[in-house]
Amino acid sequence: MKRLHLILILSLLFSVLSFSQSAIIRGVILDEVNTPIEGINIKASSGEGTATNSNGFYELKIPFGVEVTVIFTHISHKRVEQKFNLKNGQEIEYNPVMLIDVEQIATVVINTNTRQSVEGVTSISPQMIRTIKGAQPGVENILKTLPGVNISNELSTQYSVRGGNFDENLVYVNEIEVYRPFLVRSGNQEGLSFVNTDMVHNVDFSAGGFQAKYGDKLSSVLDITYRNPVDFGIRADISLLGGGIAAETVSKDGKFSGIAGVRYRDNSLLLNSLETEGNVEPVFADAQTYLTYRFSSKFHLNFLGNISSNKYNFQPKNRQTNFGTLQDPVALLVFYEGQEKDQYQTYFGAFKANYFASDDLTLKLIASAYHTTEQEYFDILAQYRLGEVNTNIGDENLGEVEFSEGIGSQLTHARNDLDAFIVNAEHRGDYKIDDESTIEWSVKYTHEDIRDRLEEYEIIDSAGFSIRPPRFSQPNTQPYDQFTGPLTAFENIKALNFVKINRFQAFAQYSKRTDWNGHEVFYNAGIRTHSWAVSGDGISDSKTQTVISPRAQFAIKPNWEKDMLFRVAAGLYYQPPFYRELRDSSGTVQPNVKAQKSFHVVLGNEYSFEIWERPFKLVTEAYYKGMTDVNPYTLENVRIRYSASNNAEAYAYGLDVRINGEFVPGTESWFSFGYLKTEENIDDRGYIARPTDQRLKFGALFQDYVPNMPDLKMYLNLVYNTGVPGGSPSYADKYLYQLRLRDYRRADLGISYQLVNPEKQYSSKWKKPFRELSLGFEIYNMFGNQNSITNTWVRDVYSKGQYAIPNYLTPRVFNVRLTARL
Known part of the structure; x- marks a missing residue:
């Protein structure tokens, strides 16, 4: 012993x-x-x-x-x-973070990740996003070239997908949901996209049929991932529209890493090119950071923070818009008094804790807070003349208005203030059953506290007569008979709302990849639930509402000689109302508005092949959406005003096609085509086109370089969209006005020369510190197309009719850009 x-x-x-x-x-x-x-x-x-x-x-x-x-x-x-x-x-x-080796090679990498393909997700290269800036640089500038995505306003970052509106799109950054300002009504007032492209590592986009792990919206998901740095670096971008700088670092032991960016933008170059002349000060700035600390190999803590300040001051002076035909040209001259002052301050912070309990189990806790204070103040008096234009060539008054057909004035006033505070707490987890099966789940609580003052009116006078409100009950036979009723504003909205919304959300989904008779098969099935209740001052009849959303995906990759993938996705999607959807046209909150419901079916095919010994991919998707409990809305520029009722049904169907690959060796380009039809039936009056019924869409993003000078590069961003309904007065009955805006046609060209790149480094002189350095210029709206986003309606005293005068967007504009990476 x-x-x-x-x-x-x-x-x-x-x-x-x-x-x-x-x-x-x-x-x-x-x-x-x-x-x-x-x-x-x-x-x-x-x-x-x-x-x-x-x-x-x-x-x-x-x-x-x-x-x-x-x-x-x-x-x-x-x-x-x-x-x-x-x-x-x-x-x-020691916990190093290893960077994917993409930027070290000169040839393009077309993402063939099987997970993204089977899930119907489009992945966009962050290098492409940083290279192709456009008039409104950001992820959205690339999205508009994808099929099914429509942006008809280069001043805006908002987009519609497959017949949905701007409020129907989800945006995530590192699994954290982000929000947009509420009060923006015009692209002129918009500043920077939330997503800082200098911090992006990965961009995934789904135009429909997405999984249960994504939230409750009807149209799309934009899933952004910010990168964790592996060494020290600085990126800088400067142009006539502003600039930005981002810095990243990592500690010696690899436990701490962080990236931060500051951006500044001044849209004066674009806004001064519009027809309305005046003094404009559009200044937008933000600061953003993403930090990671690895306490151990099992526990990591992340922080995402953003502070944004947007200020838009405008003193319009005059405007002249020529329209009509060559035989009958007409001009609108407007003289302004007054000014507009808008301001948006937003603060966002989120903590995300990752606990790697084992090789198969990961647990996450996410807590975030979003606070926005917004004001929209303006008092603008517009006095107009509508008349015939002198068309006599050689006349010293050529192009001037010689005979007035209508005169009048319009006074608009607004004192709108909004304060919104939103907090989220969420637990997420995923468990890997085996190499082929995964379970994911989440439980989330959201509290929304909205304080809103809405006060705006419009007074219109035409040809000496005060124009009555469109829905005024007392008969009005102006200008034939004198009207003796009370003086009433053409439009008058006044409301004070204090609203709180509590939400509980949860999802669970199961994914499996397996082999079936030699064919690769993937399927996903999940279910979401969402409960919410509205409370606040003067709200006593609110009811708790609950919706359940089942979703499923199936994909098969046949064991064929040709590289083909087939997929189908279907599900019941709900969109519980946010605050803006609860507020009707008079500003009153309707707490019992139901969630809009949509049944999605998406059929997709991907065909990968080679041409000229280079890789290509053809992606085709057909989709159908059947919608009930629809909340009708009007759309003016980018402002959405809901009826706050569920008195409509709608549908949308279409076909999206995109081919991408190396049309030029070493560069990725694509061409896309989309067909869409979406209609709604309000109060059983019959189906009419929805405000987002953009029937045909063609987009192209083409990159090239000079063969004997590969450092001289160019990109061409082309978009063609047919016109959408919206060419009617905002107060008009949709069933009486189905006029469409003109087609949207735009081409942006960028040319740059790379002084330094990963393959051309310098060990001495002033170029030594740079990893990348390029100088170039851009031409926005290269062909000078006159695109419009809305119409201004003016009365003609002689014909007693109205003219629809287009509000044109930006003409041809030149920009210079310098980009560097240290």
Whole structure:
């Protein structure tokens, strides 16, 4: 027995002595989106080696007291080297983040990630987003070239997808939902997109049929991932429209990493090119950061923060718009008095904790807060003349209005203030059952506190007569008979609302990838639930409402010689009302507005092939949406005003086609086509076109370079959209006015020269610090097309009719840009 004890003691001593003769490095290796990387090869200069397991974990013993270089390598990630000199028996944790090796190669990488393909997700290269800026730089500038996505206002970042409106799109940054300002009514007032392109690592977009893990909206999901830096770097971009700078860093032990960006934008170059002349000060700025701290290999904490300040001051002076035909030209001259002052201040912060409980189980906790204070103040008196234009060539008064057919004035006033505070608390998790099956779930609570003052009116006078409100009950036969009724504003809205909304959301979904008779098969099934209740001053009859949303996807990749993928997605999608959807045209909150409901069916096909020994992909999707409990709305510029009732039904169907690939070696380009038809039936009066019924869409994003000068590059961004309904007065009955705006046609050209790039580095002189440096210019609306977003309606005293005068968007504009990366 004593001998046995002695053997055990000696064995223990031997193991301790053996352990003390070395040091240990352990940790977890992740990519930029915090996904563990399996199969990382780890090799020490002293000869030891190992590899990461399926959850990215590793452990490596190295000699103590000497400097040892440890090298981390992977076929698709950048090489990482780190030197260690540890003490006897010392244990440390080292968690490097490995960057995907994309920007090191000159040729384009077309994303063929199977997960994205089977889920119906379009992935956009962040390098492309940073390269192709446009008049409104950002992710949205690229989205408008995709099929099914429509943007007919280059001053706006808002977009509609497959017949939906601007409020029907979800936006996430690192799984954190983000929000837009409420009061914006015009693209002129919009500033920067929330997404800072200099911080982006990955962009995924789904135009419909998305999974249950995404929230309750009817149209689309934009899923942004900010990157975790692997070293120090600086990016800067400067142009005549403003600029931005982003810096990133990582600590020596790899535990802390952070990226921060500051942007400034002044749209004067664009707004001064519009027909309305005046003094304009559109100044927009924001500061944003994404920080990560790895307390251990199992626990990571992230922070996303954003502060945004938008100010728009405008003193209009005059405007002249020529329209009509060559035989009968007409002009509108307007002289203004007054000014507009708008301001939007937003603050957003979110913490996200990741706990890697095991190789298969990941638990997350997300808490966020969003606060916006917005004001919209204006008093503008517009006096107009509508008349015939002198068309006599050679006449000194050529182009001037010689005979007035109508005169009048319009006084608009607004004192709108909004204060919104939104907090979220969410638990998310995913469990990997095996290599082919995953379960994901979430429970989320949201509290919305809205304080809103709405006070605006419009007074119209035409040809000496005060125009009555369109729905005034007392008969009005002006201008034939004198009207003796009370003086009433043409439109008058006044409301004070204090509203609180509490929401509970949850989802669970199951995904599996398997093999079926030699064919790859993927399917996903999930369900969401959403309960909400509205309360506030003067609200006593509110009821708690609950909706349940089942969704499913199926994809098969046949074992054929041709690389084909087929997928189908279907589901019941709800959109519980946000505050703006609860407020009717008079400003009154209707607390019992139901969630709009839509049944989606999406059929898709992807065909990957090669032409000229270069990769291409053809993506085709057909879709149908059947909608009930629809909340009708009017759309003026980018302002949406709901009826706050569920008195309509609607449908949308269409076909989207996109082909992308290397049309020019080493560059990615694509061409897209979309057909859409969407109609609604309000109060059983019959089907009419919805405000977003944009029938045909063609988009192209083409990149090229000079063969003998590959550093001289160009891009061409083309968009053609047929006109949407909206060419009617805002007060008009939709069934009486179905006029459409003119077709939207736009081409933006950018040309740049790369002074420094990853393949052309310098070891001396002033270019040495730069990793990338380019200088170029851009031509917005290259062909000078006259696009319009709304119409101004003016009365003619002689014909007693009304003219629809288009409000044109920006003409041809030149911009200069300098981009650098250190």
